[in-house]
Structures are given as structure tokens and as C-alpha cells.
Amino acid sequence: MKIQWLGHSAFLLHGRDRILIDPFLTGNPKAAVKPDDVDCDIICVTHGHFDHLGDAVAIARRTGAEVACIVEMSLYIEKCEVKATGFNLGGTIKLRDTKISMVPAFHSSSIGAPGLEFSAAMPTGMVIDSGKVVYHAGDTAVFGDMKLVGDLYEPDVALLPIGGFYTMDPRQAALATKLIRPKIVVPMHYGTWPPIEQDPKEFEMLVKKESKAKVKIMTPGEVMEV
Numbered sequence: 767m768k769i770q771w772l773g774h775s776a777f778l779l780h781g782r783d784r785i786l787i788d789p790f791l792t793g794n795p796k797a798a799v800k801p802d803d804v805d806c807d808i809i810c811v812t813h814g815h816f817d818h819l820g821d822a823v824a825i826a827r828r829t830g831a832e833v834a835c836i837v838e839m840s841l842y843i844e845k846c847e848v849k850a851t852g853f854n855l856g857g858t859i860k861l862r863d864t865k866i867s868m869v870p871a872f873h874s875s876s877i878g879a880p881g882l883e884f885s886a887a888m889p890t891g892m893v894i895d896s897g898k899v900v901y902h903a904g905d906t907a908v909f910g911d912m913k914l915v916g917d918l919y920e921p922d923v924a925l926l927p928i929g930g931f932y933t934m935d936p937r938q939a940a941l942a943t944k945l946i947r948p949k950i951v952v953p954m955h956y957g958t959w960p961p962i963e964q965d966p967k968e969f970e971m972l973v974k975k976e977s978k979a980k981v982k983i984m985t986p987g988e989v990m991e992v
């Protein structure tokens with residue numbers, strides 16, 4: 767599988783299918799591609815915040831990709847005349863040749879302009895099995911049941927926020943890595959704006975103390991083969 771970081775929490779996986787996750791590209795100062803240049807079969811959206819839902823609807827309209835997200839958000843996506851599969855925490859769906867499981871995240875979720883947001887139900891994490899197993903934690907604090915994500919899905923790769931302020935910081939994300947036990951961990955959701963400025967090397971150093979996972983620090987646009 768090829769894993770490309772598109773900046774912030776956006777990734778493009780090339781496994782049995784092409785899976786785009788949290789495609790915040792328009793307005794993302796670290797975006798590696800333009801939304802019109804992304805091709806994909808499936809789009810996973812972890813929660814409704816603008817920096818995760820991002821360009822999902824526009825890309826789905828152009829490509830015909832199906833969106834996978836929590837039920838309440840799927841109703842909104844379908845109103846935008848895009849095909850969506852709404853599922854919920856603990857559930858696993860199969861789209862094309864890819865299995866997607868929805869797992870908890872501790873955060874909030876809403877859609878809409880500031881001051882006019884409406885609830886988009888729970889935030890989520892996604893475990894995507896398309897040849898290799900990739901856990902995208904979404905936006906979240908660290909929580910003890912991340913151990914269960916490791917027990918149930920044994921991810922090859924974990925994509926974890928380290929930016930602090932809205933999510934885990936490097937210290938929490940290192941503890942999360944210890945709980946999840948992936949082979950490879952990739953830091954995300956940092957450096958996009960000043961409040962979430964972090965040094966990924968600090969995360970790497972902390973992970974080395976806590977677990978055997980290999981830390982892969984990516985630059986936006988970079989592709990990793992796993």
C-alpha cells in the first residue's frame with residue numbers, strides 16, 4: 767500500500783482501492799495538492815469540522831467516490847447529492863474491496879459556518895483495511911480504549927494527531943502509540959497554523975521511550991510504501 771500525506775489530517779491511501787481521508791485542501795496552507803487533482807474511489811470523513819470534511823463533497827461529486835462517515839453526517843452529505851454510507855461506532859462496512867471500521871474519538875463535531883454550526887453527531891476514528899490496516903485517529907484526546915483498537919484491528923500504521931490545543935500533543939500521542947501498538951506511526955494535524963505548531967522530532971523521541979513503533983515523519987505530498 768502507498769500512503770500519501772496531503773497535509774494536516776488529509777491522506778490518500780493506494781491499497782486495493784484509492785481511499786481519501788479528511789480531504790481539507792482548499793484553504794489549507796500545507797495542502798500538497800489541489801482538490802481538482804485528486805482521484806479516489808472512497809472518501810472517509812472522521813468528523814464535520816471544516817479542516818476534516820473539507821473538500822469531500824466537491825471531490826465526491828467530481829469523481830463519483832462514495833463517502834463513508836457517521837450516520838448523521840451521511841444524511842447531510844446525501845442532501846448534497848453525493849452517495850454516502852452512514853454507519854456508527856463499532857461497525858464495519860465493506861465498500862468495493864476495502865473494509866472500514868468506525869472507532870471512537872474524544873473530540874466534538876459540527877458542520878457549518880462559525881456561529882451557525884449544526885451538530886454532526888460524534889467525532890470518529892477510522893480503521894481502513896485495504897491490503898494493509900491503517901488507523902486514522904481523527905481529532906482526539908488520548909483515551910485508554912485505544913488499546914482495544916490495537917487488540918481488535920492490529921493496525922500496521924497509525925496516523926495520530928500531535929498538534930495539541932484541539933487534540934493530543936506529542937506526549938499524549940506517544941502514550942497512544944504505546945496503547946495501539948502499530949508497526950509504524952505517522953504524526954499529523956500539526957504545523958498547519960500557529961496554535962498547533964509542534965516539533966515531530968519530540969514526538970519521535972517520546973515514542974522511542976514508550977514503544978517499538980517506527981515513527982515516520984512525513985512532509986506534505988510525500989508518499990510512503992508499507
Ligand code: ZN
Nearest residue numbers: 813815873905
Ligand atoms: Zn476537529
